Amino acid sequence: QEAELEERLVELDLRNDSDVPDVPPASDSTPEILKAALSGLSARWKNWWIRGILSLAMISGFFLIIYLGSFMLMLLVLSIQVKCYHEIITIGYRVYHSYDLPWFRSLSWYFLLCVNYFFYGETVADYFATFVQRREQLQFLIRYHRFISFALYLAGFCIFVLSLVKKHYRLQFYMFAWTHVTLLITVTQSHLVIQNLFEGMIWFLVPISSVICNDITAYIFGFFFGRTPLIKLSPKKTWEGFIGGFFSTVIFGFVFSYFLAQHQYFVCPVEYNSETNRFVTECEASELFQMKKYPVPPVLQPVLGW
Numbered sequence: 337q338e339a340e341l342e343e344r345l346v347e348l349d350l351r352n353d354s355d356v357p358d359v360p361p362a363s364d365s366t367p368e369i370l371k372a373a374l375s376g377l378s379a380r381w382k383n384w385w386i387r388g389i390l391s392l393a394m395i396s397g398f399f400l401i402i403y404l405g406s407f408m409l410m411l412l413v414l415s416i417q418v419k420c421y422h423e424i425i426t427i428g429y430r431v432y433h434s435y436d437l438p439w440f441r442s443l444s445w446y447f448l449l450c451v452n453y454f455f456y457g458e459t460v461a462d463y464f465a466t467f468v469q470r471r472e473q474l475q476f477l478i479r480y481h482r483f484i485s486f487a488l489y490l491a492g493f494c495i496f497v498l499s500l501v502k503k504h505y506r507l508q509f510y511m512f513a514w515t516h517v518t519l520l521i522t523v524t525q526s527h528l529v530i531q532n533l534f535e536g537m538i539w540f541l542v543p544i545s546s547v548i549c550n551d552i553t554a555y556i557f558g559f560f561f562g563r564t565p566l567i568k569l570s571p572k573k574t575w576e577g578f579i580g581g582f583f584s585t586v587i588f589g590f591v592f593s594y595f596l597a598q599h600q601y602f603v604c605p606v607e608y609n610s611e612t613n614r615f616v617t618e619c620e621a622s623e624l625f626q627m628k629k630y631p632v633p634p635v636l637q638p639v640l641g642w
Contacts, residue, residue, distance in 0.1 A: 561580065
């Protein structure tokens with residue numbers, strides 16, 4: 337058995353991309369009510385209506401979360417972070433056949449908790465200072481926050497060392513590295529996204545909505561006008577969809593950011609009001625969000641007549 341395990345680990349080192357197991361095909365999870373309603377349409381138009389209806393439902397849900405405020409958006413980001421982390425850890429677990437590794441999955445989730453404790457503790461210290469000062473127990477946690485974070489991580493590292501088993505060393509260090517790269521990708525990004533949210537929802541909504549707009553308009557232009565394949569990696573993508581999505585997103589960016597800039601709710605930094613125990617978004621709009629006039633360069637004035 338030990339010889340077989342060693343042979344499998346050597347194979348992991350020597351294999352190329354073609355040896356990695358294929359991702360299982362996605363299953364059709366379309367609601368039955370939609371399937372029944374669209375049963376008379378061709379596959380192409382059925383796909384169009386399914387995507388359209390579900391997109392409208394998801395966008396409506398997203399608007400509802402925006403209406404509920406920045407705190408709900410932060411919870412949404414945190415939920416997506418946890419789900420992404422779970423997906424990537426599961427991929428490593430299956431691809432490297434880590435079923436026999438002691439404590440691997442438990443340690444992965446423990447490290448996620450440690451890193452989140454560190455990052456979000458820093459956020460609490462920065463943005464909830466007045467609230468923390470009024471709570472004696474929290475003052476201790478904030479004062480020694482970085483030491484506690486370091487001690488928690490060190491405890492996880494010690495557990496990892498104690499869990500090392502002969503003939504598993506190489507695979508265990510593979511998965512230890514996999515866990516930390518996953519933490520770097522997911523937790524760091526979500527933390528920075530939440531930092532953006534605290535500076536004003538516009539810094540979150542415009543980039544996210546631009547991606548959504550590009551995805552939707554590229555699909556629409558490709559569906560109606562697509563003729564020329566874009567890349568072999570995704571055969572259904574076309575140059576017509578790419579170009580249509582590009583110009584649509586540029587126009588959308590100008591219009592949507594102009595609309596959001598007119599409302600304090602979107603441009604003001606999010607602050608915690610300790611008197612009302614609520615997040616508030618009230619401020620004098622920054623110069624960044626106020627319209628300004630710029631002169632046309634003298635060289636172009638005779639040409640444009642402006």
